[in-house]
Ligand code: HEC
């Protein structure tokens with residue numbers, strides 16, 4: 095065979111595998127961060143007006159009408175994890 099003209103680079107099997115792995119890792123990272131899994135605070139009259147931990151805990155401590163689950167964090171900043179209702183604390 096005579097010297098062939100130089101072929102343009104074409105991805106081989108291993109290159110395709112490598113790119114597929116990189117792409118799926120990126121995809122997993124993006125999907126993993128895009129959604130908050132903790133439940134938002136309901137957007138109702140009660141929840142729009144509660145503004146302190148004490149107010150929340152009046153209903154959500156172990157003897158309240160809707161207790162926090164067992165083993166729930168004792169952290170005070172409810173809204174750090176449970177997103178606030180959109181109209182929170184605007185009216186009063
Ligand atoms: C007057 C009682 C009361 C107060 C005050 C109250 N809640 Fe609630 N909360 C409830 C009840 C009842 C439910 C369950 C029914 C519902 O979804 O509305 C609930 C549900 C929730 C839920 C779970 C929603 C779900 O999808 O299951 C979260 C989170 C929550 N409250 C957070 C808070 C936070 C944070 C505060 C303080 C800013 C607060 N609540 C104040 C009564 C209250």
Ligand code: HEC
Pocket residue numbers: 131132133147150151154160161162163166167169170171172173174175176
């Ligand atoms: C460090 C994060 C964090 C903080 C701060 C936090 N929570 Fe939670 N809470 C969670 C997680 C995680 C769950 C269980 C999973 C879920 O709700 O999706 C939960 C569950 C709950 C539930 C039960 C929801 C249901 O009906 O299933 C209530 C009610 C609740 N939290 C109230 C509160 C209140 C009130 C505060 C503030 C005093 C608070 N949380 C602070 C992370 C947090």
